[in-house]
Amino acid sequence: MQPREQLRQALTLDGAPALIAFITAGYPRPERFLQVLREVGAAADAVEIGVPFTDPMADGVTVQRASRTALQNGVSLSWIFSQLAARDFELSAPILLMSYLNPLFAFGFRRLAERAVETGVSGFIVPDLPFEECMPLKTELDAQGLALVQLVTPATPAERLRKLCAVSEGFVYAVTRTGITGGAESLPEDLADYLAAVKRASRLPVCAGFGVREPEQVRLIAEHADGVIVGSALLEALEAGQPPGEFLAALRP
Amino acid sequence: MTTMNHEALFQALLDGKLPDAEGRFGPFGGRYVPETLMPAINRLTEGVYRHLADDKFQRRLHEELTGWVGRPTALAKAPRLSKRWGVEVWLKREDLAHTGAHKINNTIGQALLAQALGATRVVAETGAGQHGVAAAAACARVGLPCTVYMGEVDIARQAPNVDRIVRLGAKVVPVTSGDRTLRAAINEAMRDWVADPDDTYYLLGSAVGPHPYPYLVRELQAVIGREAREQLMAHSGLPDAAFACVGGGSNAIGLFHGFLADRQVKLFGVEAGGRGQALGDHSATLAAGRPGILHGAHSMLLYDDDGQIQETHTIAAGLDYPGVGPEHSLLQLVGRVEYVTASDTEALDALEECCSLEGILPALESAHALAGAKRWAKANPDTRILIGISGRGDKDMPILDQYSASTSDVDGGTANAAA
Ligand SMILES: Cc1ncc(COP(=O)(O)O)c(C=O)c1O
Numbered sequence: 001m002q003p004r005e006q007l008r009q010a011l012t013l014d015g016a017p018a019l020i021a022f023i024t025a026g027y028p029r030p031e032r033f034l035q036v037l038r039e040v041g042a043a044a045d046a047v048e049i050g051v052p053f054t055d056p057m058a059d060g061v062t063v064q065r066a067s068r069t070a071l072q073n074g075v076s077l078s079w080i081f082s083q084l085a086a087r088d089f090e091l092s093a094p095i096l097l098m099s100y101l102n103p104l105f106a107f108g109f110r111r112l113a114e115r116a117v118e119t120g121v122s123g124f125i126v127p128d129l130p131f132e133e134c135m136p137l138k139t140e141l142d143a144q145g146l147a148l149v150q151l152v153t154p155a156t157p158a159e160r161l162r163k164l165c166a167v168s169e170g171f172v173y174a175v176t177r178t179g180i181t182g183g184a185e186s187l188p189e190d191l192a193d194y195l196a197a198v199k200r201a202s203r204l205p206v207c208a209g210f211g212v213r214e215p216e217q218v219r220l221i222a223e224h225a226d227g228v229i230v231g232s233a234l235l236e237a238l239e240a241g242q243p244p245g246e247f248l249a250a251l252r253p
Numbered sequence: 254m255t256t257m258n259h260e261a262l263f264q265a266l267l268d269g270k271l272p273d274a275e276g277r278f279g280p281f282g283g284r285y286v287p288e289t290l291m292p293a294i295n296r297l298t299e300g301v302y303r304h305l306a307d308d309k310f311q312r313r314l315h316e317e318l319t320g321w322v323g324r325p326t327a328l329a330k331a332p333r334l335s336k337r338w339g340v341e342v343w344l345k346r347e348d349l350a351h352t353g354a355h356k357i358n359n360t361i362g363q364a365l366l367a368q369a370l371g372a373t374r375v376v377a378e379t380g381a382g383q384h385g386v387a388a389a390a391a392c393a394r395v396g397l398p399c400t401v402y403m404g405e406v407d408i409a410r411q412a413p414n415v416d417r418i419v420r421l422g423a424k425v426v427p428v429t430s431g432d433r434t435l436r437a438a439i440n441e442a443m444r445d446w447v448a449d450p451d452d453t454y455y456l457l458g459s460a461v462g463p464h465p466y467p468y469l470v471r472e473l474q475a476v477i478g479r480e481a482r483e484q485l486m487a488h489s490g491l492p493d494a495a496f497a498c499v500g501g502g503s504n505a506i507g508l509f510h511g512f513l514a515d516r517q518v519k520l521f522g523v524e525a526g527g528r529g530q531a532l533g534d535h536s537a538t539l540a541a542g543r544p545g546i547l548h549g550a551h552s553m554l555l556y557d558d559d560g561q562i563q564e565t566h567t568i569a570a571g572l573d574y575p576g577v578g579p580e581h582s583l584l585q586l587v588g589r590v591e592y593v594t595a596s597d598t599e600a601l602d603a604l605e606e607c608c609s610l611e612g613i614l615p616a617l618e619s620a621h622a623l624a625g626a627k628r629w630a631k632a633n634p635d636t637r638i639l640i641g642i643s644g645r646g647d648k649d650m651p652i653l654d655q656y657s658a659s660t661s662d663v664d665g666g667t668a669n670a671a672a
Contacts, residue, residue: 053560053561054431054561054562055431055436055437055440055547055548055562056440057287057440057443057444057548058287058289058444058447060444061430064430071561076559076561077559077560078559101285101546102545102546102547102554102556102560102561102562103559103560103561104560105545105546105560106545106556106558106559106560107560127287128285128286128287128546128549129285130284130285130286130287130288130291131288131291132275132283132284132291133283133284133285150288151287151288152288153288153289155289155292155293155450155451156288156291156292157292160291160292164288175288175289178289178447178448178449178450179289179447179448180444180447180448
């Protein structure tokens with residue numbers, strides 16, 4: 001089965017919402033990366049591993065802080081691949097890499113796709129790569145059966161929404177509000193209508209996130225989407241020394 | 254486009270066909286922004302092309318450029334510099350424009366555009382503070398509230414401009430993330446824009462960023478080269494070479510566009526060589542970088558083998574940026590413009606010379622153009638050269654005082670007396 005098909009299936013659950021957990025690679029400490037990954041992978045249905053970048057323009061303070069610390073500790077895309085290659089455990093939860101474009105571009109798209117397959121990565125989320133610019137990367141990922149997950153937002157017009165849903169692979173990432181990651185604001189009032197529109201446009205599971213931190217928010221989103229994505233709040237739990245498995249379990253409705 | 258040969262690409266540029274519909278200058282450019290911004294970018298692109306082609310908009314802009322900015326700016330012959338350097342030196346005086354730099358050409362145009370597009374607030378980034386001042390002034394002029402993001406490092410080294418921005422009614426938000434200079438300020442301004450793409454207008458200060466900004470800023474700055482060419486033709490004819498400093502590249506692209514078709518005019522972009530050639534010691538993006546993606550565009554960029562953007566160094570805050578506008582990357586690729594560097598010390602020396610010989614205190618950024626020109630003049634005596642003085646140096650007084658204090662042998666009168 002193609003990696004991206006595995007990703008789709010892992011997020012297609014009967015009844016219960018899927019949980020996608022985001023961690024910044026090697027945060028808080030690089031030597032604990034595989035341990036954190038293992039715990040998070042056991043508690044979530046898919047794991048997004050954030051590749052740290054010097055200029056995370058779409059991220060709020062928590063991911064910025066995690067990114068900066070990881071970079072200071074020597075975390076890089078090559079390091080992440082070598083760690084993934086060296087792990088001695090299997091995860092049932094598929095792994096995605098979330099990265100700004102330049103680290104991927106510097107690595108080389110063809111080599112990236114090959115290395116991803118070798119190390120058990122199912123797909124990519126690239127926040128500064130809109131559909132218009134994605135073909136050079138997508139072509140290489142397609143060749144290896146890897147997903148390039150498209151993001152949609154409440155600002156996405158209807159026709160564009162249909163197009164993005166049609167070309168996405170694995171799942172559709174529905175950003176719950178305009179803005180950057182993190183933040184503590186409540187969910188937008190028109191969330192239900194927005195997610196219903198994305199669901200109608202998509203043949204894939206729809207997973208929603210940005211600023212999710214409470215079980216109540218997970219429950220609300222799950223009423224209208226197939227899955228929920230949690231990032232900044234998980235990083236903050238890790239910073240506070242809370243076991244990630246415990247934090248994620250408490251989020252599930 | 255990418256498969257076109259260099260001559261065909263350059264011809265396409267001359268014919269006004271670049272950027273193309275995808276916002277590309279050959280292999281460079283594009284729109285690498287979060288999906289949240291794409292609808293806003295598409296609306297902006299449509300608005301830019303519509304308004305720039307509209308006579309009413311252009312008339313309004315022209316009124317502001319003449320009555321408020323003070324255009325045309327003077328083209329000054331520099332007799333004592335000419336004598337010293339052994340060439341005929343002409344200075345395009347953007348330092349005489351309202352608020353003291355070329356930045357105002359761009360901000361008044363974009364402020365009018367923001368107003369026409371129905372924005373309710375404006376955000377901007379600034380490095381040297383010149384764009385911040387110009388954005389604040391233009392927003393006051395059209396009646397839009399303005400928030401300026403400025404790195405902590407720049408707030409400290411360009412203090413006079415921070416006060417001016419506030420005095421002109423804008424809000425300054427100190428940026429404490431990243432490298433705390435221009436690059437971090439752009440990240441923060443973009444984060445602000447992402448939060449409210451419908452009502453916020455992002456007034457970008459250089460010919461960088463996602464399409465349509467490199468095009469929009471170039472069109473608004475092209476007035477520099479248009480005027481300079483006309484003024485030179487009325488005096489002495491085309492120059493043999495023209496020089497402009499390159500940070501993001503807005504004053505340079507504006508100056509160069511007046512002369513692109515005059516192939517006998519050699520064009521030089523002068524980047525900040527800083528204190529050395531190691532990564533992190535300079536901001537020489539075109540001289541030392543490679544293609545990459547930052548702040549919405551594919552262009553030349555300074556980054557390491559992991560794709561991480563490099564910190565830069567230069568005494569000129571306005572040049573302290575690891576990227577460059579995509580059109581410059583194309584002009585370098587096709588060989589129409591040569592990009593060279595000037596070090597901190599060369600820039601400071603050129604600034605002193607311009608002060609003492611011509612009575613003009615140029616911005617430290619502009620001093621790089623002077624330094625690049627000076628080096629070329631030595632090797633090419635009896636030529637005629639044009640130098641873009643992108644701004645005035647009042648903002649740099651704190652840095653210059655520091656520099657004078659740290660060099661014991663500086664005597665302001667020496668150069669004057671000797672010349
Ligand atoms: C006086 C002056 N010149 C040049 C620059 C560099 O910008 P650009 O390369 O866009 O002209 C700046 C930027 O702040 C400036 O203030």
